[in-house]
Structures are given as C-alpha cells and as structure tokens.
Amino acid sequence: MNKSKEQLLNKRYKAEQRFRLYGLGAIFMALLFLTIFIFKIFSTGYSAFQKTWLIVPVTFDAELMMLEQNPSNEDLQDADYYDIALKSMADLDPNANEDQENELKRMVSYFFEKEIKNELLNNPGLIGKTKEVYLTASDDLDQVFKGNYPRDLPEDQRRVSDYQLKIFDQLVAKGKVESKFNISFFTYADSREPELAGIASSFMGSIFSILVCLMIAFPVAVLAAIYLEEFAPKNRFTDFIEVNINNLAAVPSIVFGLLGLGVLLAIFHLPRSTPLVGGITLSLMTLPTIIIAARASLKAVPPSIREAALAMGASRMQTTMHHTVPLSMPGTLSGTIIGLAQALGETAPLILIGMVAFVNTIPGSPMDPAASLPVQIYIWAESAERGFVEKVSACIMVLLGFLIIMNLFAQIIRHKFEKKWS
Amino acid sequence: MIKIKAKNVDVFYGKKQALYNIGLDIEENQVTALIGPSGCGKSTFLRCLNRMNDVIDICRVKGEILINDFNINDKSCDVVRLREKIGMVFQKPNPFPKTVYENISYGPTIHGMAQSKQEMDEIVETSLKKAALWEEVKDRLHEPGTGLSGGQQQRLCIARAISVRPEVILMDEPCSALDPIATAQIEELIDELKKEHTIIIVTHSMAQAARVSQNTGFFHLGQLIEHGSTDKIFKNPDNTKTQDYITGRFG
Numbered sequence: 001m002n003k004s005k006e007q008l009l010n011k012r013y014k015a016e017q018r019f020r021l022y023g024l025g026a027i028f029m030a031l032l033f034l035t036i037f038i039f040k041i042f043s044t045g046y047s048a049f050q051k052t053w054l055i056v057p058v059t060f061d062a063e064l065m066m067l068e069q070n071p072s073n074e075d076l077q078d079a080d081y082y083d084i085a086l087k088s089m090a091d092l093d094p095n096a097n098e099d100q101e102n103e104l105k106r107m108v109s110y111f112f113e114k115e116i117k118n119e120l121l122n123n124p125g126l127i128g129k130t131k132e133v134y135l136t137a138s139d140d141l142d143q144v145f146k147g148n149y150p151r152d153l154p155e156d157q158r159r160v161s162d163y164q165l166k167i168f169d170q171l172v173a174k175g176k177v178e179s180k181f182n183i184s185f186f187t188y189a190d191s192r193e194p195e196l197a198g199i200a201s202s203f204m205g206s207i208f209s210i211l212v213c214l215m216i217a218f219p220v221a222v223l224a225a226i227y228l229e230e231f232a233p234k235n236r237f238t239d240f241i242e243v244n245i246n247n248l249a250a251v252p253s254i255v256f257g258l259l260g261l262g263v264l265l266a267i268f269h270l271p272r273s274t275p276l277v278g279g280i281t282l283s284l285m286t287l288p289t290i291i292i293a294a295r296a297s298l299k300a301v302p303p304s305i306r307e308a309a310l311a312m313g314a315s316r317m318q319t320t321m322h323h324t325v326p327l328s329m330p331g332t333l334s335g336t337i338i339g340l341a342q343a344l345g346e347t348a349p350l351i352l353i354g355m356v357a358f359v360n361t362i363p364g365s366p367m368d369p370a371a372s373l374p375v376q377i378y379i380w381a382e383s384a385e386r387g388f389v390e391k392v393s394a395c396i397m398v399l400l401g402f403l404i405i406m407n408l409f410a411q412i413i414r415h416k417f418e419k420k421w422s
Numbered sequence: 423m424i425k426i427k428a429k430n431v432d433v434f435y436g437k438k439q440a441l442y443n444i445g446l447d448i449e450e451n452q453v454t455a456l457i458g459p460s461g462c463g464k465s466t467f468l469r470c471l472n473r474m475n476d477v478i479d480i481c482r483v484k485g486e487i488l489i490n491d492f493n494i495n496d497k498s499c500d501v502v503r504l505r506e507k508i509g510m511v512f513q514k515p516n517p518f519p520k521t522v523y524e525n526i527s528y529g530p531t532i533h534g535m536a537q538s539k540q541e542m543d544e545i546v547e548t549s550l551k552k553a554a555l556w557e558e559v560k561d562r563l564h565e566p567g568t569g570l571s572g573g574q575q576q577r578l579c580i581a582r583a584i585s586v587r588p589e590v591i592l593m594d595e596p597c598s599a600l601d602p603i604a605t606a607q608i609e610e611l612i613d614e615l616k617k618e619h620t621i622i623i624v625t626h627s628m629a630q631a632a633r634v635s636q637n638t639g640f641f642h643l644g645q646l647i648e649h650g651s652t653d654k655i656f657k658n659p660d661n662t663k664t665q666d667y668i669t670g671r672f673g
Contacts, residue, residue: 234479304516308579311474312529313506314588322528349615 040402045393051182051195052137052145054108054171058088058116059130067127076121085113088133092167103164109136109195134178139194139387141168145177149386157324159386185394189360190371190379194387197380198363199395204342204353205275205370206402209370212279217286220334224287225294225332230320249288257286257349265353269364272368273354279352282343289342293335297328330417334410341406349375373399423618425450425590426471430515432484433466433475440466444485444646446639453612453621455631455652457640464624467629467641468592471622472508475499485610489590505532509583513595515575517567517582522559525567525578526550529586545585553581554611573604580611584619593623597630609634628668632656640664 062071064077064087089108090101105112112135119133120126140160143149145168155162171177179247188198199309224245230237260281264270270277303326350356356375371379377395380388426448433441441463458466466475475496494504499627503514506529517525518610526546529535536542540558546563550556555577559570563647567578576596583591593612612621612634625631631638632652640661648661659665666672 093448304512304514305518307474307477307510307512308516308518308582309528310477311472311505311510311512311583313502313504314528314532314534315502318532321533327519 003276008396022293027163041393041396045395045397048185048390048394050179051067051184052142053134054178055132055176055178056092056108056135057130058084058119058133060084060085060120060128062124062127064298064365065127071124071125071127073121079117079120081113081117081120084311085116086181088116092171099371100163101213101300103161104167107138107139107141107164107168109193111136111196117200123386132176134180136195137177138183139385142195143386144330145172145179145388146170148390154376183358183369189362190358190376191360194385194391197391199373199376200373200396201359202373202376202395204363204396204411205359205375206372207353207371207373208275208363209282209350209368210340210344212276213282213286214336214340216280217283217290217339220283221287221290222334223295224330225291226297226325228318230293230324231296231316233377245288245291249292251350253285253346254348254352256281257352259284260349260353271367272355273359273371274367274370275355275363275370276348276366278354278355278372279366281349283348285346286336286339286343290332292331292337293339294328294349297331297335298324300326300331307414320334330413334414335412337406342405343407343409344372344403345374347372347378373402423450424448425489426622427486427488427491428467428470429486429488431467431470431483431487433463433470434482436480440644441470442644444610446649448620448622448647449637450620451616451618452636453616453623453634454637455632455635456624456639456641457626457628457667458647459672460626462641463592463644464639464641468622469592469625471528471590471592472505472510473499473650474510475513475544477500482609498656506586507588508590508592509586509588511576511579511594511596512581512590514599515572515579517570517575517578519566519568521564522564522567522570525582526585533586537588549581550584550661552584552615553577554614555581567665573600573607576604577611578609580615584615586618590620590622593621595624595626595640598626605630627654628670638665642667666668 027090061084064083066080067075067079071079073255086105087390089104089112090096092104093100096104115135116133119131137145140149141164144151144160144165149158149160151158151165160168160202168177184196185198187200188196189201193195228238228242235377264277264280292295298391305323305327309323310316314322336351352370355369355371356370356379357371358379359369361368373395377392377399378391380395423448426446428444428446428448431441431444433438444467446467453561456468458464470487471477471489471494475483481671483495485495487495489504489508493499515580518528520528520616523546526534530542530545536545547556548672549561555574558574559578562569567575570578576599580591580596597608600608609630615621623631623634635652637650638652639657640647640655640659640663642663648655648659648664655664656668659668
C-alpha cells in the first residue's frame with residue numbers, strides 16, 4: 001500500500017519534471033529561431049550602412065567646363081561637368097582604349113558628375129586646379145570591396161570585368177578606396193542603382209501613412225468604443241455589432257487592400273500610390289484593434305468609480321468624460337500604438353493600392369506618391385542586383401527598430417500612467 | 423416629520439423579484455438602519471432611493487417613493503437633481519483616483535455651487551471638517567485620495583457626499599471594510615451628521631444598528647418584515663423572525 005503510494009508520488013514528480021523540460025525546450029527553440037533570424041538579418045544587413053568611395057583626382061579645367069573668366073554662381077550651376085568627370089575617370093589608366101574608358105566610367109555611380117559639381121560649388125576656388133574627389137563606387141565594386149562578390153567566377157558571368165577589377169585593385173593598393181558611413185541610405189529616395197538607393201521615400205511614406213491612419217482610426221475607434229461600452233443598450237443589435245467588430249479584426253489585410261482599391265481609388269478617385277489612400281486603408285484595419293483595446297480598458301475601470309460619480313449627481317456623459325475615459329486612456333493609447341505598429345508592418349493592402357510603384361522622389365505630403373518601408377523591402381527583395389541583398393536586410397533592421405521603439409513606447413505609457421486602484 | 427415615504431415598492435431583476443411590496447416611512451434628521459441577512463434586498467431598497475438601480479439594465483422598479491412629497495419614480499423626476507439631494511456612501515471606499523481636494527470639489531463643480539476659488543476652498547474645508555478628516559489631511563490636500571488609509575478613504579467619501587449639502591445620505595454598509603477603530607469614528611460621525619441630514623444606513627452588524635439608529639427596518643427574503651423604533655425592534659419585536667434574527671438564531 002505504502003509502496004504504491006510512493007510510486008504514484010514519484011510518477012507525479014517525474015511527470016512534472018518532464019513537463020518543465022518540454023516547456024524549456026519550447027522556449028529554447030523559440031529563442032533559437034529568433035537568434036538565427038536576427039543574426040542573419042544583421043550579418044547580411046550591417047554592410048549596407050557602409051558605402052564604398054573611390055578617391056579620384058579631378059582637374060577642374062575651366063575650358064572643358066565651358067566657363068569664362070570669373071564665373072558667377074549661376075555660371076557654375078550651368079557649367080558642363082560631364083567632360084571633366086569623364087576625363088578624370090579615363091585618366092585612371094592613361095593607356096586605356098575607348099572601350100576601357102567606358103568601363104572606367106562604369107566603375108562609379110552615374111551620380112559622379114553631380115558629385116564633382118557639388119565639390120566645385122562648395123569650393124569655387126578649385127577652378128584650374130586638381131583635387132581628389134570622393135566618388136560613389138558602382139554597386140558591384142561596392143560589393144567587391146565588402147567581400148560579398150565572388151571574384152573567382154568566370155569573367156562572362158560577372159558584372160565586373162577583369163579590367164575593372166585590375167584598376168580597382170590598383171586603387172585599393174594606393175589607398176584610394178575608402179568605406180564610410182552610408183548617409184545616403186537615409187537621405188536618398190529609391191533608385192534602380194543599389195549604390196544610390198535609399199529609404200527616405202519609403203520612410204516618409206510610412207510616417208505619412210501612419211499619421212493619416214492615426215488621425216482617422218483613433219477618434220472613430222475611441223468614440224465607437226465609448227458608445228458601445230458606456231451608452232449602448234445591451235441587446236441583440238449591439239451583440240451583433242460586437243461580433244462583427246471582432247470578426248473585422250480577423251479579416252486578412254489584403255481584403256482591406258481590395259476595399260481601398262475598389263472604393264477609394266475606383267469610386268472616389270483619390271490619388272493612386274499615395275500615403276493618403278494607404279493611411280485610410282490601414283485605418284480600416286486598425287479600427288477593430290483600437291476598438292477592442294479601448295473597450296477592454298474601459299471595462300477595466302472599476303464600476304465603483306462610475307457609481308461614485310453617478311451618486312454625486314454627475315450625468316452619464318460627465319461620468320464618462322470626467323472619470324471613465326481619462327482612466328482608460330493609458331490602455332487605449334497603448335492599444336492604439338500596437339495597432340499602428342501592426343499597420344506599419346502591413347504590406348499587402350499597400351501593394352494593392354499602388355504604393356508598390358517605383359518612387360524616386362521624397363514625398364512632401366500625404367498626397368504625393370510614396371512607398372512604405374515594408375513595401376520597399378518587397379521591392380528590393382524582388383530586384384536582381386546583388387547590391388540590394390544587403391539593402392533588404394538593412395531596411396528590415398530600420399523597420400524592426402521602428403517597431404521596437406513603438407512597442408516600447410506603448411509599454412511605457414501603460415506602466416507609467418496606469419492608475420492604481422485604491 | 424416624514425422625509426421619505428415608500429409605498430408598494432416592487433423591484434425585479436429580469437424575471438426575478440427582489441423586493442415585494444415595501445412600504446416604509448423614514449423620519450427626517452434621524453438615522454434609519456436597514457438590517458437583515460445577505461441577499462434580503464436591503465441594499466436594493468437603498469439604491470431605489472437615489473435611483474442607482476437605473477444603472478442596472480435588467481432592473482425594474484415599481485411603486486411610489488415620495489421624497490418631500492415628490493414621487494422620484496415619476497417620469498418628470500430628473501436623476502441628476504435627485505442625486506444632488508440624496509448623497510450616497512458605498513460599501514467599499516471608492517474615492518476618485520484624484521487628489522483629496524479634487525475628490526471633494528467634484529460635486530460642487532458639476533453642480534455649480536462655488537463661484538470662486540475661495541468659496542470652493544471653503545466648501546472643501548467644511549466638508550472635510552464635518553467628516554472629521556480635516557486635521558488628518560489638511561497638509562496633503564493635493565495628494566491622491568487613494569493614498570489614504572481605508573478608514574480615511576471612507577471618511578473622504580462621506581466628505582465628498584456631504585460637499586453638495588444633500589438632504590439625505592444613504593450608506594450601504596459603510597463600515598464593512600473597516601477595522602473597529604475606523605468603524606467607531608464613522609459611527610460617531612453619523613451621529614453628528616444626523617443633525618443636518620437624514621441618514622439611512624444598511625448594516626450587517628446588529629450592534630451597529632442598535633448604536634447609531636433611531637429607527638430600524640428588518641428585511642427578509644425581499645420583504646420588510648418589521649419596522650419601528652430601534653428600541654422596540656431590539657427589545658420587543660412583534661415578529662418572531664425579527665426576534666430570531668436579532669438574537670442570532672439565523673442570518
């Protein structure tokens with residue numbers, strides 16, 4: 001009798017131990033996947049924050065630039081920089097033939113002319129002199145310098161020729177290749193050339209979309225939640241509405257995209273590809289999330305507070321506005337931020353309303369065409385150039401950083417401003 | 423003088439009847455205690471007097487409750503005005519999560535009772551003094567009311583209730599969450615308050631009813647079994663159920 005009881009007890013302890021091990025295993029697996037994911041993104045993406053520059057001596061020959069004596073600022077603006085730009089590249093190899101000169105030119109980005117121009121505009125005294133100028137290396141050489149490019153491929157399978165590699169190696173040996181922090185990744189709009197592509201357009205697009213989404217979804221959702229929670233009679237009709245709001249939260253996002261396409265673009269003719277339309281579409285998605293969060297935090301306000309206010313002779317409206325709503329605000333706000341964070345990461349509905357278009361300008365308002373960060377990731381991930389691989393990961397890093405900050409903010413609001421009850 | 427006259431009051435929660443044909447007169451400037459076992463309907467009756475049952479969707483109240491000869495169950499009765507005149511103190515202290523000062527000033531503010539900051543300061547001070555709380559909180563008026571002790575919170579709630587100078591104060595087991603010392607303070611306070619207010623108190627403690635009240639009503643299973651002067655109810659009740667409850671044979 002005693003022995004079997006002991007056995008039973010042992011069995012129970014063992015079962016508990018096994019269960020703990022399973023739990024630990026599950027957590028370990030989850031952490032492992034997360035670590036692999038983060039490591040992969042960081043190891044691929046960190047190099048995108050560096051950019052390779054070729055340091056090339058440029059002779060600012062007034063004659064080649066078609067400049068007169070003592071040129072004004074305007075003259076400098078209008079001057080012809082193409083020839084000196086071309087010449088400075090060709091001069092890297094004095095023995096180059098015409099084909100090779102062309103290859104030399106392709107070692108830098110097509111912005112090289114502009115970069116030379118900016119150098120002169122910043123320092124007009126350079127006319128007639130020679131100065132070493134930083135030129136953005138082409139994306140392929142950028143990848144070569146970062147060690148991401150397989151140099152041992154046969155030449156006809158490479159986008160970089162043996163000749164270019166030879167000249168590049170000479171420059172490296174002379175210390176004329178430098179890697180610097182890639183500011184243009186944050187300040188340039190999208191481009192077909194990876195070395196010139198940046199996230200400014202999609203970043204601004206995301207900000208504008210989120211702002212539009214917030215301005216529409218927050219007031220509507222909060223009003224709906226207050227009405228449903230504090231004023232609406234509890235009957236079949238309100239039950240029906242409640243069920244539908246919960247269902248709405250589970251509708252796949254692409255359906256909202258179709259709604260945006262079919263209603264906002266086709267019927268109301270709002271401008272395509274703009275954060276305005278994107279924001280409205282996202283706000284439809286965010287609405288149920290905020291309503292549910294706001295209702296939950298209204299419900300969490302103890303009924304005794306409502307009773308106290310009502311018993312003091314406050315009307316229902318006063319009770320709600322003076323007590324219940326202010327007390328529920330921290331929960332509502334953190335729910336809103338989490339809803340916005342979801343909207344920020346949403347891709348499918350934005351693709352449908354045309355925010356997937358190639359936009360090489362930085363939007364100045366929600367009415368200008370723009371991409372958004374997740375869509376930018378999608379666009380770059382589709383592109384063939386090797387230079388975009390690291391850009392995709394870098395963009396994911398920016399998006400994740402953004403999301404982490406928002407969620408942190410939601411947590412802070414929740415913990416700092418939530419009232420303690422008695 | 424009779425302040426409140428309840429006639430044929432029936433209360434239903436959905437289909438379930440909670441009160442049966444209650445008729446009760448409540449004397450002005452006296453303390454009336456409502457006693458009875460749990461679930462007997464005494465709190466429900468109390469909540470009829472300031473129409474707090476309106477908040478509960480499924481609750482229906484029938485019958486007449488005359489306060490100053492005006493039927494508060496009449497359609498023309500404005501609950502906001504009614505609750506201004508009939509204050510309430512709840513079982514669990516429920517101060518607003520705001521400062522002590524704001525807790526008191528809320529009622530006068532929404533009813534427009536103070537024209538200036540000085541007037542409001544005065545109302546806050548007199549209310550707290552009447553609630554015997556002033557000496558303890560005068561230096562922390564702008565600290566949260568929820569930071570006070572349980573007994574202080576309950577006196578804060580009483581001060582809040584009297585800040586709008588109600589004619590009647592309803593108290594729903596105001597001492598059930600308090601220790602004996604805080605209870606004694608509140609009971610003393612009730613004795614003081616009855617000079618200016620009519621008080622109706624629901625209590626589980628027979629001793630408390632005997633100590634503070636002049637009149638007592640005994641509820642059982644939704645019916646008012648007996649009511650009369652506290653002396654009579656406790657010393658010489660007419661009904662055997664009352665006798666049994668008071669002597670502790672049930673309840």
